[in-house]
Amino acid sequence: MFPPGFFAGRCNHSRFRGWYKMADSSIARPAPRTWTSRCAHVFERIGLAMAGASCGLFVAAHVTSSGVEAFGSLTFVFALMVFGATGFYLGIDIPPPRSGAPAAHAEGTWHTDPVELFSGFGTFLAATAALMSVYIIVFDAEPPASWSMILAICWMVGGIMQIIAGTIARWRT
Numbered sequence: 001m002f003p004p005g006f007f008a009g010r011c012n013h014s015r016f017r018g019w020y021k022m023a024d025s026s027i028a029r030p031a032p033r034t035w036t037s038r039c040a041h042v043f044e045r046i047g048l049a050m051a052g053a054s055c056g057l058f059v060a061a062h063v064t065s066s067g068v069e070a071f072g073s074l075t076f077v078f079a080l081m082v083f084g085a086t087g088f089y090l091g092i093d094i095p096p097p098r099s100g101a102p103a104a105h106a107e108g109t110w111h112t113d114p115v116e117l118f119s120g121f122g123t124f125l126a127a128t129a130a131l132m133s134v135y136i137i138v139f140d141a142e143p144p145a146s147w148s149m150i151l152a153i154c155w156m157v158g159g160i161m162q163i164i165a166g167t168i169a170r171w172r173t
């Protein structure tokens with residue numbers, strides 16, 4: 001963030017002395033969470049799960065209306081909603097790695113966390129499938145059945161990627 005010694009001699013007030021050392025340390029520990037902060041986080045995660053379930057419902061509504069027999073069951077609709085809820089709950093708000101900060105390579109480039117990439121791409125796939133499904137439903141478009149199958153596969157793959165990324169991120173902390 002700031003180079004070492006940047007604030008030396010600049011912040012001599014007793015309230016500010018030493019606050020910048022946290023940014024220079026290699027291991028950042030999060031502050032303990034209050035009860036209200038935990039409750040807000042639970043509500044946030046439940047909201048993400050509801051958003052994922054509603055996106056799954058939109059994808060299921062489109063795919064079941066496409067006329068493909070295998071996708072017309074209530075079990076399929078429920079499965080897409082559960083995948084969406086679980087994926088959005090686990091895969092969107094992933095905890096950072098234990099080290100706190102990304103490690104630098106020898107060349108000076110930053111290491112990208114593969115779990116974040118997996119989660120991000122899964123979220124992108126699931127959200128794109130949901131957006132396309134809503135577009136098709138709202139504008140009464142009639143794409144070929146193969147498009148509906150591709151959207152369902154994108155939704156499932158995106159949800160699975162989110163679930164895997166969220167699970168790995170929680171196991172490593």
